[in-house]
Amino acid sequence: MPTFAKSPAARAMPHRQLAAGPIVWIGIIAVTCLLLVLFQYVLWLIVPVMIAIVAYYILSPLVDVGVRRGLTRARAVIIVTILLTLFLILLGLIFAPKVSATIDNLPQTISEYTHTANTLFANAQRTLSKKAPMLVSAPVAANTSVLSAPANGQPAPTTAPAAPGEIVTNVADLQARYSGDVLMEAARWVPSLLLVPCITYFLLLDGPRFKRFIVQAIPNAFFEKTLYLFYRVEDQLRRYFQGLMALTFLDALCLGIGLWIFGLHEPFLLAAIAAVMAWVPYLGSICGGLLVVLVAAHDFPDPRYAWLPYEVVFLFIGVRMLDDFIFLPLTVGRSLHVHPLVTMLMFLLGGAVAGIAGLLLVMPVLGVVMVAGQIIGELLTDERILARHRHAQYLRRKRARVDLFDGADADVGL
Amino acid sequence: MLFGLPQTTSPRLQLLKNVVLFKDLSMRELAMVNSMMHERRYIADEVIFDQGEEGQGLFLVLSGRVKITLPAHVDQVLIELGPGAFFGEVALLDSSIRTAQARALEDSQIVALFRTEFYSLLDTHSAIASRISFQLAKVLAARLRQTVVNAARIQHHEAA
Numbered sequence: 001m002p003t004f005a006k007s008p009a010a011r012a013m014p015h016r017q018l019a020a021g022p023i024v025w026i027g028i029i030a031v032t033c034l035l036l037v038l039f040q041y042v043l044w045l046i047v048p049v050m051i052a053i054v055a056y057y058i059l060s061p062l063v064d065v066g067v068r069r070g071l072t073r074a075r076a077v078i079i080v081t082i083l084l085t086l087f088l089i090l091l092g093l094i095f096a097p098k099v100s101a102t103i104d105n106l107p108q109t110i111s112e113y114t115h116t117a118n119t120l121f122a123n124a125q126r127t128l129s130k131k132a133p134m135l136v137s138a139p140v141a142a143n144t145s146v147l148s149a150p151a152n153g154q155p156a157p158t159t160a161p162a163a164p165g166e167i168v169t170n171v172a173d174l175q176a177r178y179s180g181d182v183l184m185e186a187a188r189w190v191p192s193l194l195l196v197p198c199i200t201y202f203l204l205l206d207g208p209r210f211k212r213f214i215v216q217a218i219p220n221a222f223f224e225k226t227l228y229l230f231y232r233v234e235d236q237l238r239r240y241f242q243g244l245m246a247l248t249f250l251d252a253l254c255l256g257i258g259l260w261i262f263g264l265h266e267p268f269l270l271a272a273i274a275a276v277m278a279w280v281p282y283l284g285s286i287c288g289g290l291l292v293v294l295v296a297a298h299d300f301p302d303p304r305y306a307w308l309p310y311e312v313v314f315l316f317i318g319v320r321m322l323d324d325f326i327f328l329p330l331t332v333g334r335s336l337h338v339h340p341l342v343t344m345l346m347f348l349l350g351g352a353v354a355g356i357a358g359l360l361l362v363m364p365v366l367g368v369v370m371v372a373g374q375i376i377g378e379l380l381t382d383e384r385i386l387a388r389h390r391h392a393q394y395l396r397r398k399r400a401r402v403d404l405f406d407g408a409d410a411d412v413g414l
Numbered sequence: 415m416l417f418g419l420p421q422t423t424s425p426r427l428q429l430l431k432n433v434v435l436f437k438d439l440s441m442r443e444l445a446m447v448n449s450m451m452h453e454r455r456y457i458a459d460e461v462i463f464d465q466g467e468e469g470q471g472l473f474l475v476l477s478g479r480v481k482i483t484l485p486a487h488v489d490q491v492l493i494e495l496g497p498g499a500f501f502g503e504v505a506l507l508d509s510s511i512r513t514a515q516a517r518a519l520e521d522s523q524i525v526a527l528f529r530t531e532f533y534s535l536l537d538t539h540s541a542i543a544s545r546i547s548f549q550l551a552k553v554l555a556a557r558l559r560q561t562v563v564n565a566a567r568i569q570h571h572e573a574a
Contacts, residue, residue: 067538212452220454223526224463224470227452231530384464392460399457 024377032346032369036354036361043357044192050364052199056207057241059084063204077204081197116298120309221389222379229375236367244279250327251275251319258315259292262308265299274316278323279360289316424448426525429476432498434553438545446539447546450532451525456518467512469505471528474498478522482514494519503550506532 039046059080066076211230218226252268252275259267274288296312329343343363350362379385430436430444439447453476456462462473465485473480475495482492482501492514495501501516506529518524536543 064538208449215452220456220460220462223452223454224467227528228470231528388461388464392457395457395459 021377024373027377028366028370028373029346029349031373032362032366033349033353035365035369036350036358039361039365040354040357045195046357046361048192048195049199050361051193051196052203053237054241054244055196055200056203057238058245059200059204073208074205077201080204081201085197113294113298116294116301119301120293120297123306219389220392221385225375225379225382225385229372232371232375233368236371237364240364240367247323247327248272248275248279251278251323254319254322255292255316258319259296259312262296262312262315263300264296264312270295278320284359285320289313289320292316426453426476429498430474430525433474433500435500435503435546435549438549439542443539443542447527447535447542450535451527453523453525456522456524458518458520460518462516462518462524463502463512465512465515468509469502469512470509470530471526471532472500472503472506473516474500474525474527476523476525478524479519480516480522480524481519482516485515503553505529506550 062080062083063073063076066079067073071079215223215227215230252272254271255274256268256271259271264270270292274292277284277288277291293309293312293316297309300308324344346362346366347359350358352358354361424445427441427444427448430448431439431441436444436447451474456478462480463469475497477497480495480499480501482495483490484492502512504510505512506527509529532543532546535546
């Protein structure tokens with residue numbers, strides 16, 4: 001398994017685990033769910049901030065390299081930002097012709113893949129009807145009605161049942177019905193995503209300064225422990241995103257090797273896309289799997305390779321099993337010191353509470369809330385620290401009233 | 415500031431320059447260390463840290479006075495520290511617990527250098543961190559020698 005380079009925070013902090021009782025854990029789960037519900041309404045801000053934080057953790061080591069070489073932090077950040085911009089422009093120049101060609105041929109590509117999907121479904125039905133006829137008895141009209149139902153909740157239009165094997169009856173109709181919604185949704189997200197480079201730049205430039213600004217507001221009695229909290233949270237987030245990158249790499253590698261053995265075109269690119277889609281658990285995994293199977297069916301239409309899509313399905317399921325039971329708990333789950341069972345349950349809870357947004361955000365939110373909750377739990381149950389804080393308040397109030405009661409010690413309301 | 419130039423004339427920097435831990439650092443390097451420190455203000459009789467707490471870093475006295483005591487013997491002051499002195503330095507090296515209590519004798523301005531930031535200094539500016547570490551080692555060695563001498567003296571008195 002990949003081992004993560006220890007950050008200064010990780011090296012500086014003790015290895016002891018913070019003990020959290022059942023009440024603290026109930027609080028952690030409740031706060032996580034509440035935050036997920038709230039974040040749904042400001043997703044347009046949360047998603048760019050999350051992407052910016054990921055970019056911050058990826059680019060921070062580059063900024064540190066610049067600082068190590070004698071640059072000021074500001075200059076190092078500017079240079080890294082310029083280099084990143086040039087890199088993205090270069091990527092754009094390399095991939096723009098391909099993307100442009102794909103967009104030009106998009107209707108034809110969609111039709112081809114739709115036809116491939118129909119053929120695949122028809123072949124699957126035929127195979128099933130031969131091997132297990134009792135499973136294939138009802139017409140497939142129900143499938144088409146789900147796909148042709150409008151997005152606004154209106155009842156599905158009554159159409160004649162489609163012929164067996166026809167998954168999508170009218171691609172043009174679907175495009176006409178939903179393309180406007182898709183474009184509006186995309187237009188809504190573009191301004192949000194433009195925030196990403198801006199937020200990343202200021203996180204890199206002023207992150208430490210901002211942290212110091214926040215710490216100034218903390219009372220003296222809680223100062224050391226709260227700073228410890230900040231370092232733990234930061235280290236937790238860093239390890240989570242490192243874990244996520246490691247997981248994505250492992251997924252892409254395993255799937256890519258399998259697809260390469262099967263002989264698919266651009267196996268590792270396809271595997272990388274499926275691995276990134278798997279960031280949205282369950283739904284993203286399913287969509288990624290469908291994509292891979294469709295590409296396999298499209299690239300090998302010859303009847304001699306009729307079984308290839310099914311082999312790809314088994315490969316995909318195998319990689320997902322590896323992912324869910326071995327890679328995920330050992331990378332993302334281990335980085336957050338969360339029990340694998342808790343990891344899986346939180347994914348289910350996150351999805352139930354906040355849908356897709358919940359699935360995507362549950363682990364980073366849980367990581368932060370967990371560390372914050374454990375430290376706050378420790379602070380609030382430490383009678384000595386609370387007593388020191390009250391003592392400091394008493395001293396300040398006493399000084400503030402020293403000439404207001406003829407110098408006598410007055411009850412300062414403690 | 416976009417092109418941050420180090421401050422060379424800050425009073426705090428002048429004060430830090432007099433601290434034995436930083437005496438080998440240039441003003442530019444000192445400014446870098448200064449940017450990592452957290453300043454706190456303590457009122458007279460306020461506790462800075464307690465015996466038995468897990469230490470996170472060292473504290474430097476910029477102004478005011480601090481006393482180090484054992485809670486069991488609060489009237490017995492182990493040492494009083496004034497401007498330029500530092501305490502809790504062992505926490506810069508590991509997460510060991512504090513062995514005594516530190517309390518402000520009068521209104522004090524204290525800066526804290528935390529272990530996490532010191533470790534990141536080791537990564538980004540190893541030369542600066544090593545110079546600080548070297549001075550810290552000299553201070554700790556001197557204290558250890560003094561402790562041994564004191565222990566020998568006590569033993570000699572007891573034997574006599």
